[in-house]
């Protein structure tokens with residue numbers, strides 16, 4: 031099947047869904063994004079890139095950054111992080127507080143906010159600049175040195191961070207942070223505020239479809255580590271809708287409240303979609319539908 035024709039087709043068939051769902055509105059900058067936008071990009075392991083719709087428009091990657099932070103922590107010090115974070119689906123919203131207390135300050139997985147705060151804390155200990163490390167990885171892997179932080183989003187996130195601050199303080203009270211709460215929060219907020227396009231994201235994620243091998247041919251992750259990140263993306267990457275995502279798309283995926291999703295076809299390609307309208311679990315409605323159509327029509331799923 032011709033991938034470019036397929037992506038152009040998906041842009042057409044997804045049109046009636048644009049505007050469905052709710053654009054994230056916990057900060058005004060996300061709430062103001064035009065809900066009628068949709069982009070899709072595919073980056074293959076052998077270096078081809080296909081794009082359609084608004085694939086070149088930069089957007090706030092939000093929780094998609096959690097995948098790259100985890101990759102860097104696994105690359106930096108192996109399996110130690112799993113003593114501090116579980117790897118089970120939470121079945122709860124991404125910013126839930128209740129489970130964390132019931133489970134003594136060990137977050138359910140690295141892709142809900144509590145778990146991501148622990149991962150960012152570890153990355154801060156390893157690198158001294160967690161957000162900078164994520165940014166460097168994204169720039170190097172995408173080849174786009176223009177990727178950066180949306181300062182207005184970051185400032186607004188910081189002013190509306192009471193819930194994440196509560197999670198971080200609770201983690202600290204359980205002895206599950208190594209750095210001061212404010213330093214961890216600052217880095218977490220900055221990594222959520224990174225801005226890039228579908229095409230940049232698909233290309234930057236390619237190591238997840240290439241057994242951990244980076245664009246320069248060196249290994250960021252071993253093949254088993256890459257398998258494990260993809261497995262956790264499948265079971266936890268779309269929060270309390272991970273079962274529905276697996277059912278419809280059949281691929282490891284990670285979403286963000288900016289409306290982006292990355293999905294991985296192991297040993298083949300990455301697919302990145304973006305459309306700002308979110309379903310109730312915080313995943314892009316049109317994005318999930320587009321990935322469903324992509325895997326259903328190509329047969330490119332892990333099942």
Ligand SMILES: NC(=O)CC[C@H](N)C(=O)O
Nearest residue numbers: 092093124222286287312
């Ligand atoms: N799911 C998300 O994308 C959440 C990211 C958001 N900045 C938060 O921390 O609440």
